[in-house]
Amino acid sequence: MAETVYAHESVAQADAHAAAAHIEHDTNTGISNTKLAMWLFLASECLLFGGLITTYILYRNPLEGPTPHEIYDIPFTSTSSFILLMSSLTMVLAVSAIERGDHQRLRVWLGATALLGATFIAGQVYEFTVFYREGLGFTTSRFSSAFYTLTGFHGVHVTVGIIMLVSLLVLSLRGKLPEHRSETVEVVGLYWHFVDIVWIFIFAVVYLVPS
Amino acid sequence: MALTEARPLALPSGEEDTIERPGGVFARPTASRGWRSWVTTVDHKKIGIMYGATALAFLMIGGLEALLIRLQLWAPRGTLLSADLYNQVYTMHGTTMVFLVVMPIGACFANYLMPLQIGARDVAFPRINAFSYWCYLFGGVFLNTSWLLGGGADGGWFNYAPNNGVIFSPSHGIDFWNLGLIITGIASLTGAVNLIVTVLNMRAPGMTLMKMPVFTWMTLVTQFLLLFAIPVLTAAQVLLMMDRLFDANFFNVAKGANPLLWQHLFWVFGHPEVYLMILPAFGLVSEMLPVFSRKPIFGYPFIVFSGVAIGFMGFGVWAHHMFVSGIGPISVTTFSLTTMFIAVPTGVKILNWTATMWGGKLRFTSPLLFSIGLVTMFTIGGLSGVTHAIAPADSQQTDTYYIVAHFHYVLFGGAFFGFVGAFYFYWPKAFGYMLNETLGKTNFWMMLLGFNLTFAPMHILGLQGMSRRVYTYDAGYGFELWNKVATIGAFILATSVLLFVFNIIYSKVKAKSLPPVGADPWDARTIEWMTPSPTPEYNYDPIPTVTRVDDFWYRKYGETKDGKLVRIAATDDVVQQRSDGKGIHLPSPSYWPIVAALGLPLVAYGLIFSLWLCLIGGIITVAGIYGWALEPPDDPDAAHEDHGPGGHTSDDGTAVEETTEALPEAEAEKEAETVG
Incomplete structure (x- = not known):
């Protein structure tokens, strides 16, 4: 006789009553959807910046116009880089604050992070202005195009981050960012740290590595 | 998961929920039939069908371009198309077929099938899914409007530098190509993030990675390829955009640029592209x-x-x-x-x-x-x-x-x-x-x-x-015969596509x-065939537990000791019956994905023609993103009363929702969600 190795009396019943049949809040990986999505998005961003950094390395020696060494102000950019990196610290403190339910500190640190980011952007605007006055326009040389595009692209990313931070701050002030939403802050934090880490690479490649 | 607890009816305190009408501009869409239901849908099946239908429409356009090419080459010294027009036709044929037909049909199946194959109710981020589709549609339409606005791109589908520069291609065709594909690239990228999260996080109980259907596996690989290949193309296209619209020097040989840079960047994208x-x-x-x-x-x-x-x-x-x-x-x-x-x-x-x-x-x-x-x-x-x-x-x-x-x-x-x-x-x-x-x-x-x-x-x-x-081509090189054969073949091919339609x-x-077709007309093997045909909006009721590859097959068939196949259950007893779907919590439709996507082609037109349009498009997209972020993923007004056993209880704070499919989206720009 046919001896079966696998059968249910009623499969539908088995499905309905299997302990695992009720989908838990847990995901298969244990990482929430939002956080996993942000990690994937950042992985993709690596390739985007990879393409732009490669382009810069290829074009960092101009045939005409100012050269990198003539115009870079390393102490200035080092300072603004330091400010940006410190914003990662305040971001961590913000995440830690909301996880503890300390909404007052959350707002302080979110504001501080946004402010440090904005300082960095202001430094970049100042730097661009100075470079432009010294004769390095966007269209001057292959170096100038690559420099402005790469650092400008990073600047746009920081700006988007600032907008997200300010949005979070406004939500928090309106009482719409309770503790159990702490992951939202954490995910924005992931983005923010990524932007900082990318800057470490850009700063090293663009400003520090001699051409 | 932290975010699910933010749902309106599951506030830990049991207080009255504090959801406000998002923005107060639109009421939440509710249509379940008619065109409105398609425009606002977040249902992965409807989105999959829209991908397929749109791709078939673009297939007609791309096919028409192919026929023009073949007609031109029917005989030596053909005069149907000028050299310039011919360049545009084959470029647009290649671009259309690759980016607007083959990739989207892949997305069509990934959207429709993959959640069914893993026993999910929807993708991880239903609204991002809708956004991806609208980006694809608007990007494709934008690309094709170049025919009406000065001619299509003319550098081949890979548009090598320095041919893609303004000097060699002064029309706006390549700008349309460039910006259009950046928009469809956004569609692919957001889609990739979405589908990878879905596969990794939302499989039915019991379905480990090595029990997934092969199509789901291939979808996962494909989406990873997209995730890492698309940004490289985007980087190259940003450089090209800077060159063409803002006089940068990335591919300007006069300033020492290296045209090979384009080839490298393009093919670092382009070869994964053929595999995906x-x-x-x-x-x-x-x-x-x-x-x-x-x-x-x-x-x-x-x-x-x-x-x-x-x-x-x-x-x-x-x-x-x-x-x-x-x-x-x-x-x-x-x-x-x-x-x-x-x-x-x-x-x-x-x-x-x-x-x-x-x-x-x-x-x-x-x-x-x-x-x-x-x-x-x-x-x-x-x-x-x-x-x-x-x-x-x-x-x-x-x-x-x-x-x-x-x-x-x-x-x-x-x-x-x-x-x-x-x-x-x-x-x-x-x-x-x-x-x-x-x-x-x-x-x-x-x-x-x-x-x-x-x-x-x-x-x-x-x-x-x-x-x-x-x-x-000139006569006398021995090209005539085979070109005629190819042209005849092309028309037979076109007829076969029309026959399909x-x-x-x-x-x-x-x-x-x-008689209506049953759930399982082919005696199939994987669990998507357990759902009634056509698949109901909620997919599964209840979600099946998976124990092995080809789970559905082994619900129908068993094996004897000597390995012979025997039927152990009638198909009708194993497949799911259509239920009223009450008590199943589905993500609510939304206007915002289409609004956010609508701004992008406007920005692109603006970059080409007038920066004022950029401003308008930018405002629309930003408004769309904020509307989206401030809109809860579930409609607070949608009826929830029919939760079955295991549903939420509102007074003691134990929020036991049955589903996870409606998790709030949050991606780069969409973090600022309000709380329920």
């Missing part, structure tokens, strides 16, 4: 062959890991497109070798499919015929592909019709045959009626004939030295007098 076009079709064939052979797929782990291997190795072969560009002997040797190696996992798959059919009880239905078509035609294309790995031979073949023959064998003979077969296979699941089999078989033989008549002669033409992308309409009309 073929892998969905590989997955679909791996679903169809076992069903119609009544055997499990041969060597499931091999077919999975060869797919993964193709994914990894696909990033290491790009420079075989550049053997004649002077990249040097070491690069050429390296990429020759890697290209030869990547044929191995592909060969593994061919072996697996053949072995799956070997000894099986074959039922020669349309889906099986198309699947066999894929296996055979792709093998021919794969073999001509291996000849490209041999650099000296490739140097002769570069930019000849031999290349055109090769990639049509893999993309049309491979991917497209698989897709058409899968349309026949999954049509009853999606629409509740079967496509006519007689017409389907006619469709297959006609397509096979037309396809081979069109593209097989191109091997000969190429080896005879006929250049691709040249608008005409006719079959859709014909079968729909005929279906009214036929």
Whole structure:
């Protein structure tokens, strides 16, 4: 006789009553959807910046116009880089604050992070202005195009981050960012740290590595 | 998960929920029928169908362009198209077919099928899913409006530098190409993030990675390829945009730029691209062959890991497109070798499919015929592909019709045959009626004939030295005969595509007098066939527990000790019955994805014509994103009263929602969600 190795009396019943049949809040990986999505998005961003950094390395020696060494102000950019990196610290403190339910500190640190980011952007605007006055326009040389595009692209990313931070701050002030939403802050934090880490690479490649 | 607890009816305190009407501009869309339900839908099945329908529409446009090319080449010194127009037509043909037809049909199946195959109710981020589709549609339409606004792109689908510069291509065609593909790139990227999260996080109980259907595996690999390939293209296109619109010097040779940069960036994207076009079709064939052979797929782990291997190795072969560009002997040797190696996992798959059919009880239905078509035609294309790995031979073949023959064998003979077969296979699941089999078989033989008549002669033409992308040829080189054959073939091919469209309409009309098709018309193997046909909005009720590969099959069939197949349950007892779906929590429709996507083409038009339009488009997109972020993923007004056992209880704070499918979206720009 046919001896079966696998059968249910009623499969539908088995499905309905299997302990695992009720989908838990847990995901298969244990990482929430939002956080996993942000990690994937950042992985993709690596390739985007990879393409732009490669382009810069290829074009960092101009045939005409100012050269990198003539115009870079390393102490200035080092300072603004330091400010940006410190914003990662305040971001961590913000995440830690909301996880503890300390909404007052959350707002302080979110504001501080946004402010440090904005300082960095202001430094970049100042730097661009100075470079432009010294004769390095966007269209001057292959170096100038690559420099402005790469650092400008990073600047746009920081700006988007600032907008997200300010949005979070406004939500928090309106009482719409309770503790159990702490992951939202954490995910924005992931983005923010990524932007900082990318800057470490850009700063090293663009400003520090001699051409 | 933290975010789910933020749902309105699950506030820990049990207080009155504090949701405000988002923005107060729109009431939440509620339509479940009519065009409004399609515009606002977040249902992965509807979005999948829209991907498919849009891709078929673009297929008509791309096909028309192909016919124009073939008519122009019918005889020496053809005069149908000018050289300039010919450049635009073949560029737009390639771009349309790659980005607006083959990739989206892959997305169509990934959207419709993958959540069903893993037993999910929807994708991880339903609204991002809708956003992806609208970006694709608007990007594609934007690209094609270039015909009306000064002419299409004219540099070939890969638009090599410095030909893509303003000096050599002064019309706006390449700007449209550039910006349009950045928009469809956003669609692909957001789609990739979404679908990867879905596969990794939302599988049914019991479904481990190695119990996933092969199509789901191939979708996962495809989406990873998109995730890492698309940004490289975007980077290249940003550089090109800076060059063309803002006078940068990335490809300006006069300022010392290196045009090879474009080739490298393009093909670092471009080669993974060809794999991400073929892998969905590989997955679909791996679903169809076992069903119609009544055997499990041969060597499931091999077919999975060869797919993964193709994914990894696909990033290491790009420079075989550049053997004649002077990249040097070491690069050429390296990429020759890697290209030869990547044929191995592909060969593994061919072996697996053949072995799956070997000894099986074959039922020669349309889906099986198309699947066999894929296996055979792709093998021919794969073999001509291996000849490209041999650099000296490739140097002769570069930019000849031999290349055109090769990639049509893999993309049309491979991917497209698989897709058409899968349309026949999954049509009853999606629409509740079967496509006519007689017409389907006619469709297959006609397509096979037309396809081979069109593209097989191109091997000969190429080896005879006929250049691709040249608008005409002179008499006396021996090109006349095979060009005529190819043109005749192209029209047979076009007729077969029209026959497919006719079959859709014909079968729909005929279906009214036929009994409704059951959940499982093909005696299939994977769990998506347990859902009623057409699939209800909620997919599964209840979600099945999966214990092995081909779970559905083993609910119907058992094995005796000596390995004989015996039926242990009637299909009707195993499949799910249509329920009223009450108590199942589904994500609510939303206007915001289409609003956010609508701004993007406006920004793109603005970059080309007037920066003021950029401002308007930017405002629309930003407004869309904020509206979206401030809108809770679930409608607070939607009725929840019918939660079954295990539903939430509002007074003691234990929030036991039954579903996780409606998790709030949050991606780069969408973080600022309000709390329920």
